[in-house]
Amino acid sequence: MAHKFKTSDFNYDLPQSSIAQFPSEPRDHCKLMVLDKKSGNLNHVKFFEILKFLQEGDLLVFNDTKVFPARLYGTDKKSLKPIEILLLTKIEDGLWTSLVKPGKRMRLGSKFVIGNQHNQIHGVVEQVNDSGSRIIRIDDDSLIYKLGELPLPPYIKKSVGTSDNYQTVYAKHEGSVAAPTAGLHFTQGLLEQIKLKKIETLFVTLHVGWDSFRPVKDENLENHQMHSEYWELSDEAAIKIKNAKNDGRRIISVGTTALRLLENVADISGGYENIKGGTGWADIFITPGYEFQIADGLITNFHLPKSTLLMLTSALSSTDIILDAYKVAVKNNYKFYSFGDAMLII
Structure with missing residues (x-):
């Protein structure tokens, strides 16, 4: 019988000093923890070394939403x-x-x-x-x-300099109240290197809502209601996704927002084979036990205790493996949350 998770299963101790107050400079020089989602094995590198762990033919999916002065x-x-x-x-x-x-x-x-x-x-x-x-x-x-002003997360206590520090370098479509923070680590130079290695990229849009910072209050996960977030997927992107799946190539989501869009579209389409371009509202709540239809891997930051994002991350691997990795991250002075360091889960 499948384990029934409670909200408290996703709690962990995080010292205040581990919460990043400003971004890495340059962006791609933050720490990167590479996690084998099945074994739990870890590698510790810098983010710009991510290419060592990506393969020719991988498909990276980016969320090109832009934060507006909300x-x-x-x-x-x-x-x-x-x-x-x-x-x-x-x-x-x-x-x-x-x-x-x-x-x-x-x-x-x-x-x-x-x-x-x-x-x-x-x-x-x-x-x-x-x-x-x-x-x-x-x-x-x-x-x-x-x-208006850009709405920085509530745990950022200091100024972050220019507003560009809270936008991805590929941000295009305004509508988010929070940045898709996994994407903040990419520079134009790194994106060029990714293309040279024949790693495919595509851009989707999901406007990030305030749920990212909303801890789950109810101990029973079934009582938590996700807020809907608007998404757009082009016909071209849908074809790229289907081709990668049919070829057996890995699809790696850059951030939890792009991943939620992918899985939401697969859900409402009755499987990845049927997805096509369109728009809609995503309210998918991914917890351990969920069977992923599109995403094979994830680039993500370290998330708040008891958050829906930590639950989603755990679903891609296992709760024990993720929480053990978080303990290692605290011990090794990784920085957490929006301006923090990153994980690659593959």
């Missing part, structure tokens, strides 16, 4: 006190699902203003959702790009 600071019109808004999903022009702080100032009907004398966004809270999020209406979406 964090807005403003004032509650009634109390004249400060408020903070994180835009999550655009429902239609001027209408957004958002997180707000503090909630008591952003009740149903609350009006707010963002900006300065020259540029102002006026808005109102139209709905309070059961999850605590809000649906807000604002009068000018175009000013988001002038007045």
Whole structure:
């Protein structure tokens, strides 16, 4: 009988000092732990040495989403006190699902203003959702790009310099509130070397939501509800994926977001043989016991305790192997989370 996992099975001790506060410079000089997903054997190298572990014919799948300036600071019109808004999903022009702080100032009907004398966004809270999020209406979406800031994760306490530090070098389609962080380690030079080694690449789009930073609260995994994230897959990408699978070549996902897109598409298509280009919303929740249909390997960072991303990573190998590797990572001063070091699981 299959083991039934609980949320606490994915807990581990992480010293505060292990949480990276700024990115590696250059990007591809962070540490890379290479993990054999079946045996648990480990290799410790630098990220730019990843080519030693990739083979001609491998297909690397990148998420080319781009983080947009989703964090807005403003004032509650009634109390004249400060408020903070994180835009999550655009429902239609001027209408957004958002997180707000503090909630008591952003009740149903609350009006707010963002900006300065020259540029102002006026808005109102139209709905309070059961999850605590809000649906807000604002009068000018175009000013988001002038007045908003990139929403760094809550555990990053320091400035990261230019906003480019929180974008991949291949970021293209705006819509994420968090970077697909496994991709932050790639430089243009490394991408060129990958092509020279005849490793195939393709780009998909999944706009990353706030779930990345949301620990699972319920001990029973079945009670956790994933938020949907918008994805796009081109016809050309679908053909490349099918060809790689039919040829028996490895498909390695750069990040958990690209992996979730791949598996979600396979799920709704009834297997990789039937996938085709399209768009949709992914709410797939991958936990140990899941049978992967497309992904053979994963490049990823080290994730939060009790997070859906740690559960997904464990599903590709095993919970024991992943948690043992995390212990080794702490002992060897690997850095964790968004700006941290990386793992290659193959």
